[in-house]
Amino acid sequence: MHNFDVTIIGAGAAGLFCAGVAGQLGLKVLLVDHSEKVAEKIRISGGGRCNFTNRDTTPANFISDNPRFCRSALSRYSPRDFIALLEKHGVTFHEKHKGQLFCDRSAEDIIQVLLAESEAGHVTRWQPCSVKNIRFSASRPHGSCASSYEIDSDRGTIHCASVVVATGGLSIPKIGATDFGYRVAKQFDLPLITPRPALVPLTFDEAAWAPYAQLSGLSLPVKIEVGSKKDKIAFLEDLLFTHRGLSGPGVLQISSYWQSGTPIRLNLAPDTDVADLLSRAKATSRKLIANELAALVPSRLADTWVAQGAALGHNWARPINEATDKSLAVLAERLSNWALSPTGTEGYRKAEVTAGGVDTRALSSQTMESKQPGLYFIGEVVDVTGWLGGYNFQWAWASAFACAKGLAAKAL
Ligand SMILES: Cc1cc2nc3c(=O)[nH]c(=O)nc-3n(C[C@H](O)[C@H](O)[C@H](O)COP(=O)(O)OP(=O)(O)OC[C@H]3O[C@@H](n4cnc5c(N)ncnc54)[C@H](O)[C@@H]3O)c2cc1C
Known part of the structure; x- marks a missing residue:
């Protein structure tokens, strides 16, 4: 039996960052991804140098059916906060164009920072690991962990109080993009804004x-x-x-x-x-x-x-x-x-992001928890899409941070 406070599905930008913050806030975190490597999109982003944020980020740089939703998270975790994290780890970067910040060396630097942060949070990571079913079982306590959810994975059944869906959008299927997040939303009767390719030729x-x-x-x-x-x-x-x-x-x-x-x-x-x-x-x-x-x-x-x-x-x-x-x-x-x-x-094969996704009207802008208690959505799977220029990663960091804080406030 595998008991955790929280299972995060998707070890991309949002999931990996959320895992580290939640772990360091004292939660017992499991991070699961069906790919062998973490954060493939970070690796290929910005021509291999990752445009990891934009200094001038404002809510006006995002598209959503509910444009005000992103304000709270963006204000509580700003580009300055992520820059401070990189500086703590000695990562150097430069501004290229209109506030866009890129690594001097390689996108790999960002991945190493996120891995180090998740290690500091004692995060357990299972990769590659497929998730089959998620069941809500609020009334059934398991061992020391009063589980709300059971997740069937190919490494056994996971019991946890909360589930964070961080599986991203549909763009670039050849590096592991799936519709998993949208299917989970549908399973729990959460509304979707129809996904479509964005930032696309x-x-x-x-x-x-x-x-x-x-x-x-x-x-x-x-x-x-x-x-x-x-x-x-x-x-x-x-x-x-x-x-x-x-x-x-x-x-x-x-x-x-x-x-x-x-x-x-x-x-x-x-x-x-x-x-x-x-x-x-x-x-x-x-x-x-x-x-x-x-x-x-x-x-x-x-x-x-x-x-x-x-x-x-x-x-x-x-x-x-x-x-x-x-x-x-x-x-x-x-x-x-x-x-x-x-x-x-040119469709999802060439799109940098997927617009649309889980309707933010079903989510708390403070914590990213959905109307289904204990189920959270962060990053690109949510109907918040940034402009080109580092905004999408900033949304991944900000929504992940809001979620980790929310998880900790609920659990501790
Ligand atoms: C070519 C390219 C370049 C880009 N460059 C930039 C840039 O420079 N700046 C910027 O801000 N944005 C950029 N983006 C957009 C940015 O990469 C995404 O918005 C960001 O990665 C979204 O983070 P996420 O964690 O929500 O999703 P992702 O980073 O896509 O992570 C999702 C994770 O979930 C996993 N997953 C998916 N389905 C399942 C499943 N069924 N079971 C288990 N795991 C699953 C995936 O393997 C993946 O690891 C770029 C995108 C592309 C495609």
Whole structure:
């Protein structure tokens, strides 16, 4: 018989951190994962250097059906707290872009910190270990531990007062992502916000994309937006053309907000009033339009752009002084307000995160305990999704910390 105060299922960022904090608060913790290695996503994150937090984290950097939910946890465990933990362990890091903090050396440094913290909390870790069933058995005490839950695992039945589900989302199934957390939520009648791939490249109809496929590999800073009026959201970030569509930080950000069947809008020269620039060039220059555009955007893109003119009834393959005002206005509009309709995304295979998940209305924002007593959800399995830039790990740390504190307050 295996008795623990708490069983945490999933030894990723949230589960591993929660285990260490709960253990150090005096709880007898079991951490279980079906993978052989801990925290594979930390290992592959940030190009191997893990963008472990963002200095400028605020609740506005998160998407949820219930946007206020994340406030409490984020305020009680901030980027500064995680930075202090890394400094305690001598991990060095640097800021790359817009508050994003990366390890100087390797993502492995973060994993070693979390393992050391869980060792300090005397956490028992079973890996690889599969969990089959979870049963609520509140009325049945087992040994010294007044168990509320029985968990069937391939190392035997576990008895524990509380269960923490930290099994993440569906992205990157080849490194162990499963729908386990959503199934547990359903088993205990907890509502779900339909999961969907987020921070993911967008794809387009093959024929419609043919003129742009040749731009694959080209990257440039853009303004990208979706929605209208008060729902409008925009990012100023890089865009990357791919064979099948668009990627790069700007597109990943907007993908989390994009809804199927709606357009995205791109300004390919966000720092310039393109209409004004072209009309002034018309008065003073005899250069080809493509050459004028090449001062604003990469020349491959400028060439592709003028080549589209014929299909739109305009001749843009000519000197700028020969073009009509109307034709230049159409060109400027198309460059600075390009509306295009993705047909889909690259899906969970390429998505950095899963948006949606366990509906936060069924969880305590203070402790992450669900309406099912003793059952907690933390990290990405919850309907709280961060922007690109270290926010998702910050949510993993903050929700894990809130949960560990809640578990300890209840048990001790
Ligand atoms: C390629 C990539 C790069 C990323 N880079 C960044 C970044 O730089 N910064 C950032 O903030 N975020 C980044 N993310 C997102 C970030 O990795 C996740 O949001 C974060 O790992 C979520 O933590 P988690 O603990 O909730 O889930 P995970 O880290 O996914 O951990 C879930 C754990 O549960 C285990 N598990 C799943 N199902 C079961 C089951 N049935 N039984 C037992 N165990 C199970 C898994 O093996 C895994 O160990 C990246 C994601 C990807 C895919």
